[in-house]
Amino acid sequence: MQLRQLSLRPFRNFARIDLEFAEGGAVIVGANGRGKSNILEAICYQSIGKSIRGARDHEAVPHGEGHFDIRGDWQQGQRRHPCRVFYGADDGKRVFLDEAPLPRVSDLVSHFQTVYFAPQDVALVLQFSAQRRRLLDIVLSQADAVYLKALQTYQRLLTQRNHFLRSLGHRGVDPTEREVWDAQLAKPGALLRHHRLLGLVEIMPDFARQYDVFSTGQETAGLLYADEVIESNPDEIPTRDQLEATFRQQLRDGFEKERHAGHTLNGPHRDGFVFTIDGEAADAFGSQGQQKSVLLSWKMAELRLLERRKGQQPLLLLDDVFSELDPIRSAHLIEMVEDFDQVILTAPRQPQESLGDRYARIDLE
Template sequence: MYLKTLHLKHFRNYGDQRIEFCAPKTILVGDNAQGKSNLLEAVELLATLKSHRTSRDRDLIQDGNAFGQISATLERELGLAEMALILRSGSRRTAMLNGEKLRRQMDFLGHLNAVQFSSLDLDLVRSGPGERRIWIDTLLMQLEPIYAYILQQYTTVLKQRNALLRQWGEKDNSSAAVDATQLAIWDAQLATLGSRVIRRRSRVLKRLTPLAQSWHTAISGSTEDLQIRYAPSVPLTEGEPAAVQQAFLDKIQQRAIAEQHQHTTLVGPHRDDIEFTINHTPARQYGSQGQQRTLVLSLKLAELKLIESVVGEPPLLLLDDVLAELDLNRQNQLLEAIQDRFQTLITTTHLGSFDAQWLNSSQILQVQAGTLINP
């Protein structure tokens, strides 16, 4: 797939900016706080409907405006696709595909695939489980757009169940039987939807792990062994989906008293984690900065390969200010892996990290106060 054009209107610090991409690699160069990351964020929204920087649409809209818009022309093997997102500060956004308004925003997913790698991703190993859940869920939404709907359903049921647990704590014991019946209904829905989330996370990690291990071996010079383990809060039994659901329900029963005391759901994929070990040592607590950066770089390169193998076309690669965070060896590994295989948008404050061959084959755009200039 190839992003041909991008048009930003009242998005972040861009008033009205249209970009035509004319090379496999586009380098956005400029000082900090000029809008380089904003441009990559716009592409990320088209791919995932999410921004890793904010969850509020009003933060994405240029100050003083009621709406913002991201439009793009995407070339895929099946033909051209026109994509647009209209963001509103006080109401629901609109997603449009080939000029038609989509009834469900989730139908927008899967048309543009992209892997985002920013300096913030280097905290993926060091941060808490929530960041790793967001990472794997974002990948799954691109590989299986239906997953976004499943996760949304699970989140809705989880909120309802938590509300009931809080109400239970506020009532006297005379209503306990009624509450227990209601809770059993939510338990069944939570187990059904939660087991779907768990099985999909487990499945994608099984496919991603050998790819990441291969990259990690190459980058570390075969000196390090990477292991990735999915750690669900529910035992992941082999066999039919019904077996996972039953394990889910059994675990809920085991934690019932604790949930009644804490008034919140303690079992389910919202409690899962993903564990990384390097040479049998937990990377989060004991990995050096260099090891952690190699790990994250390996994960991102593995994402590229996995999406390409599943979708059948190479995704876009969005590199947001990461070269400065990587040493020369890791920079070379990353740039060598990209070549012209993936359309790449990369931000930097200077061009010193790129050799002449890279610069000659790249489109270079200067970013200055929300305006793109050909240097």
Template sequence: MHITSFSADGFRNLKGVQFQPDPHFNLITGDNAQGKTNLLDAIWLMTGCRNFHGAKERHYLGFDAPFFRCEMGFHDGRREQKIIYTLERGQKNQRKITVNGVETNKTGNLFETFHCVAFSPSDVEIVSGSPDKRRSYMDLCACQLHPSDMQYVSRASLLLAQRNASIQSANKGRIRRQDVTIWDEQLAKVGAHIACMRSAYVRNLTPLCEALYGVMTGGAETLGISYRSSVYGSESLPERPTRVLVERYQKMLTEHLSEDLKAGYTMRGIQRDDLLLTIGGNSVQIYGSQGQRKSTAIVLRLAQAYLYNQKHRRSPVVLLDDVMGELDERRQKLIYNMVADMQVFVTLCHPSSLCLEQQGKVFQMEQGVLSEQAENC
């Protein structure tokens, strides 16, 4: 999969950006706060996923811009496709999305059409941050392999919110205590599915990450990865839930209803799961150095790209936002070797910080305007 053309206007500070990227390597240079990251955000927008820097859709509108428009042509390995994404400023911030000329205002439809893997400095939060960061990582990666599973992730959030609202209502005497359990069967089915989905992904992820981390550290350190379910513990789960697993999930909800009512929310379930990361048996989150956390985050993203390529027999587009300049030659080389057959976009303030020469295109970003440089990488 690779982008053949891209344009953006009114997206944050981007002004009339139009370019045809190299199918392999693209370097975007420029000083800080010129729009390099905004360009990668605009590309990421086409995946239909939440912004990898945490921004909301309405924040994409440039200052005083009446609308933004992003248009992308890309080849998915089989055919050429086009996505147009516009958002008009207004009371409801009117969004319009078309895929190959067919209008669809559901961003979820983009998720099944175009995929990226994005590296950014904030990725270290997957390792050092709260468990919800790691749950989001597992869910995104697993759903990239099986896009239809995204419906279960969305459904789980809705069902959990409804059950928690029922708990609050029961505590206020508005409904009976047993009425809370009307959500348990549905939540158990969806929750068991997501637990199996996560377990299967981590099972494929673990040996790959362990090998990559060994290469990155020259064999000096060993990375350990495991999925911990609050319902099923550390047991290995099948790719799809069995009736017994669903029943165990529902039984757990029923048995802990009193505790949930006392707490005011659902205390156990997939919303309490975690991805455990260790080096030498010690938690990277608690005991890891900044360098170890950063290396672990890079390995997790590299594995994400590799597993996607392996599953779909086509590569995702890779976005490297301000991460290469701080890496030594060993780590840069590992990244380039892993993404050698993929289309890559790299943002850097100083091209001299690249340790390895790459064949491709160089672009300069200045005050939201992109220009192609005459020299190649």
């Protein structure tokens, strides 16, 4: 799968720009502030329907404008698929695939998979638990539309249950109603946990192998989910029914505490997800270099997961990797992505590394 054209009119700092991408990919060269990252962000909009940097839609509207408009032309085999993400201050966000409007923005997700890596964000991404869960949610939503659907239902029910808990301050507990909100929340909650465990177990071997390549030391990288070490054995994952029963029990046990807190303290929205180096949390104990290797290895493993699940290679987006990674890691990276379908890189100047001729150079004036 490749992105062949991208038109922004407007988007962030671009009033109007039309880009063509070669099959193998491109290196976008431009000084800082020219909007290299904005182009990658726009591409991600076509893939996940929202900002990969977690920005709100209106922030991507240029000053003095009322909308942004991103049009892409994607190639899958012999077929071209035009895709458009439009946001207007008045009408909100709308998406079009093959010229036809999609009923929901979320319907776009899982059509065009992307993997985005920006080493300058590494500390931010690894430091916060919510950011790490977001990483997981984005890749699993791209891998399976059912996951995204469950995530949305879960968030809706979570809001309802939290309001229910808060309403108990001024009325008695109706035990049946309590049971109902627990039961409703547990269904999508168990699905999310199940998909996360399955996904992590599948990612784990690739992640560990990639880390061996990128790390300069002898240490081993690992993953922890909800305090459990992720092993690469899918047979040990509880079934969805078991997870649902466990979650229900957690909600029952934590009820008094949650009633006091006024919100739900247990569930996939709070589950810890941690990268480890030799068993220690990478965000607390790892060096900058180790953290970059961790995130890079994770991204490479994401690529493999999406490739297996969707039967096509995702588009890889690498934001300013040469300034942030040392020459050895950069060289490994370039070698590793040699056999990927399409890679789009950004750099402040022509990279010193020999990239080969697959990357057509695009200069931002």
